[in-house]
Amino acid sequence: MINLKIQTTRFGPVSIEADKIFDMPQGMPGFPGRQRFVLLPHRENSPFCWYQSTQEPALAFVITNPLWFKPDYHVELAAMLKELSWEADIVTDCLKLYVIVNIPPGAPEKMTANLIGPLLLNCRRYQAVQMLMADSPYSHRQPLLSH
Amino acid sequence: MLIITRKLGERITIGDDIVVSLLDIKGGQVRIGIDAPKHVSIHREEIYDKIRSENRVSASVDAADLRRAATILNRHCEQTSRSCHSDQGDQFENTND
Numbered sequence: 055m056i057n058l059k060i061q062t063t064r065f066g067p068v069s070i071e072a073d074k075i076f077d078m079p080q081g082m083p084g085f086p087g088r089q090r091f092v093l094l095p096h097r098e099n100s101p102f103c104w105y106q107s108t109q110e111p112a113l114a115f116v117i118t119n120p121l122w123f124k125p126d127y128h129v130e131l132a133a134m135l136k137e138l139s140w141e142a143d144i145v146t147d148c149l150k151l152y153v154i155v156n157i158p159p160g161a162p163e164k165m166t167a168n169l170i171g172p173l174l175l176n177c178r179r180y181q182a183v184q185m186l187m188a189d190s191p192y193s194h195r196q197p198l199l200s201h
Numbered sequence: 202m203l204i205i206t207r208k209l210g211e212r213i214t215i216g217d218d219i220v221v222s223l224l225d226i227k228g229g230q231v232r233i234g235i236d237a238p239k240h241v242s243i244h245r246e247e248i249y250d251k252i253r254s255e256n257r258v259s260a261s262v263d264a265a266d267l268r269r270a271a272t273i274l275n276r277h278c279e280q281t282s283r284s285c286h287s288d289q290g291d292q293f294e295n296t297n298d
Binding site: 101 | 220235239240242244245247248251252253254255257258259260261262263264266267268269270271274275278
């Protein structure tokens with residue numbers, strides 16, 4: 055196991071395992087050339103994770119499992135898995151779907167999740183892709199707190 | 202911008218490995234087929250723009266705001282008896298110093 059030290063703006067230097075870096079060949083819209091990320095757990099009892107770029111210290115997304123606040127969230131994966139040749143990975147339980155969370159500065163109660171651009175992570179290949187869902191019934195700013 | 206006139210069924214090649222086919226024209230709508238390598242992402246512009254701008258605003262979340270958000274959520278979930286603790290991340294966890 056090879057450990058690497060990466061620089062991050064939010065957490066300072068962080069030690070990561072070299073073989074646990076997710077490669078995103080298609081990158082993420084808005085961040086060309088940023089294709090390598092690691093998952094950093096937030097803290098105990100937090101439903102969030104950080105998805106930290108290993109290439110740009112300041113670049114990190116907050117992500118979460120959408121199912122706890124949107125139990126009926128459904129993403130059609132078949133075409134994407136075929137395109138990526140990941141079909142065999144679905145049975146190995148190595149595919150995880152996350153959504154990106156936005157928290158407006160100073161207003162955590164107004165946090166939203168982007169349900170039309172989920173992240174699909176493959177922990178067997180350590181590859182990831184951001185899916186862009188056309189014709190989706192979901193919002194790109196779904197509030198996390200329902201009142 | 203290069204502007205090309207094409208008839209139905211004709212194609213355009215871009216570089217060595219991208220082919221655009223004009224499949225159908227009906228009313229004000231055009232159906233286009235695109236063959237491209239896997240690493241080339243193809244999306245409708247309006248979806249791409251929406252996700253790009255949402256990615257950009259989401260990339261600058263403050264760590265203190267996230268701590269407060271997690272606290273608010275945990276409280277909210279206790280009040281509504283919902284489970285906010287998923288098993289996410291278990292297979293991926295990195296050990297931090």
